[in-house]
Amino acid sequence: MNWLRGYDDIVERDVPLADLTWFRLGGTARLVAQPNSVDQLAGLMERALERDVPVKVLGRGANVLVRDSGFDGLVIRLNDDSLTRFEIDGERVIAGAGADLMKLVQACSRAGLAGLEGLAGIPGTVGGAIRMNAGGRFGEISDCVETVDVVQPDGSGRTIQKDQVGFGYRRTALGDAIVTGTTFRLNRDEPVRVYRQFKECWQIKKEAQPLADHSAGCVFTNPPGESAGRLIDRAGLKGRASGGARVSQRHANFIVADRGATATDVLRLIDQIRQTVSEQFGTELQLELDIW
C-alpha cells in the first residue's frame, strides 16, 4: 500500500482484533499501526484523511465490540513507551493516552493524591477513559482533568482546556480527534486515607460486577434518573442467552461471552434487551459499548 510508504515498520496488515479486546470476539483489522511518537501519529492521520481511510484507536479494548466482519480501516495503538508513561509532578499528573488507567489511579492513590481513587477497577487506557468520560458512582475522570492533548484528523496538535472538551455523562465533544495525553490536577491528602478509599471503591465494584468473565463493562448508558442494569433485571432478562452471549446474573447491564460466542450473538442479545425493555417500560436504551 503506497500511501503508507515510510510507515512499513510500524504497520501490520490483517490483524485479528479478538485477543486485543476484553470480549475476545470479532474479526480482523485491515491495518494496525503502533506509532512511536505523537508526530508519527499525526503523519499517519494526515495520510489516512487524504485517502479517506477510517481510523480508530484501540486502547485496552475494554469498551469495544468488534463485529465478526472486522474493521476495514486503520487501527491505532498507542503502546509506545513515550505514550504510555505518566509522571507525578506535585499535585499535577501528566499522562500519555496509552497509560494504563488502573496503574495510574493506584499510583496516585498510593502517593496520597486524591481525586481519581473512585475510578478504582475501571479498565482501559487514559485516552479511552477521557474520550468517554469514564466513571461511576464515585465520580468521573473529568472531575480531575486540567487539559487534554489531541491530534486532529488533519494531523495538527492542540491542547484543550477542560471546559472546552465537552465532557458529559459518558461523552465528550472530541469527535474524530485522537487523545494523546492528559494533565490531571489532584489534591494532596493522607496516603493511607486515599489508598483505603481506592481499595474500598474497587471492592464494591468487584462485588457488584462480573469482572472475571469476558465482557466489556456496561453495555448501555443509564437513562436519566434510572439504572439500565436495574431495568434489564426487572424485565426478567438476567441469564437470557443468544448463542454464546448471555446477560450476566451478577449485573444485568453486562453481557458475558462464553466460549464459542460470536460478536453476532452479542448484537442479537443487545437487540432483544432493547426491545424487551422498550416494550415493558417504554425506555429506549442507548449503547455505551462502542461497536466497530
Ligand code: EPU
Ligand atoms: N441493579 C439491579 N440489578 C442489576 C444491576 C443493578 O437491581 O442487575 C440495581 C442495583 O441494586 C442498584 C442500582 O441498580 O440499586 C444501580 O446499580 P449499580 O450501583 O451497579 O450502578 P449502575 O448504575 O448499574 C453505574 C455505571 C457503572 C459503574 C457503577 C458503579 C453506567 C452505565 N454504569 O452502574 O459503570 O461501575 O455505576 O459506580 O453508568 C461502565 O460504565 O462500564 C460501568 C460498569
